[in-house]
Structure formats: structure tokens, C-alpha cells
Amino acid sequence: MLVKEIGGLLMLAFIVWIFLTPEPTVRIERACAPIGWGGNVATSLAALSTPKGQFYVQQGMDKMTYGCEYAIWRLFYQAQYNQYQMLLAAHPNLAQSTAATASAASVAPPANPSATKPGAS
Secondary structure, eight states, rough: OHHHHHHHHHHHHHHHHTTSSSSSHHHEEEETTHHHHHHHHHHHHHHHHHHGHHHHHHHHHHHHHHHHHHHHHHTTTTHHHHHHHHHHHGGGGGGGOHHHHHHHHTOOOOOOOTTTTTTTT
16 A cells, blocks of 8 residues: 555656646656666666667667657647747748747757667668
């Protein structure tokens, strides 16, 4: 019984930690943080057992983290981003506005890490 209560409190603390920030990009990163934590452990274990496999494990975990971030972005922020893009298409002069650019950056899709790493496919 005590394990369920402690687990529930830890889950509640994690959810509160996610929503403490007003920035959407930070919320997405925090929501997917457990994948990164598990990826660090898996990469470390791969480095101990097969050092050559470390790169492939890290690459796989990066893809999983990106998949999590992209799925959360699509679920919560894509509609807002699409509305901004339609507004921008209707009023091209808004692209010059600093506030409009900052607003779009906060709901832009997450960057794919494998697109920027050398040797990534």
C-alpha cells in the first residue's frame, strides 16, 4: 500500500515539474526526460559491454526522445502552429514582427537530432 502512495506522489511531483515552466519547448523536453535518463543508462551499459555498440544505442535513444517530443508537440501544439502559419500566409508583413516570431518559435516542431548528427541516416 505504501509503495502505491509513494509512487503516486512521485508521479504527481513529476507532472508538477513539467508544468512549472511557461515555455512549451521546456515542457516538451521535461515530459520526455525519462526517456533521456533511460537512454543515458542504456548507453553507459552499452559502452561497458560493447564500446562499438555505444553509438548505435545512443542514436536509437535519440530517435526515441525525438519521437516522444514530436508526438507531444503534435498532440498539444500543432493546431496553434498551423493557425500561426495561416495567419502568416494571409499577412506576410507579420513575419517582420519580433513578437510574432517569438510566438511561432515557442510552438514550432522540435528539431530532429538525427538530421544534424554526422553519419546519421
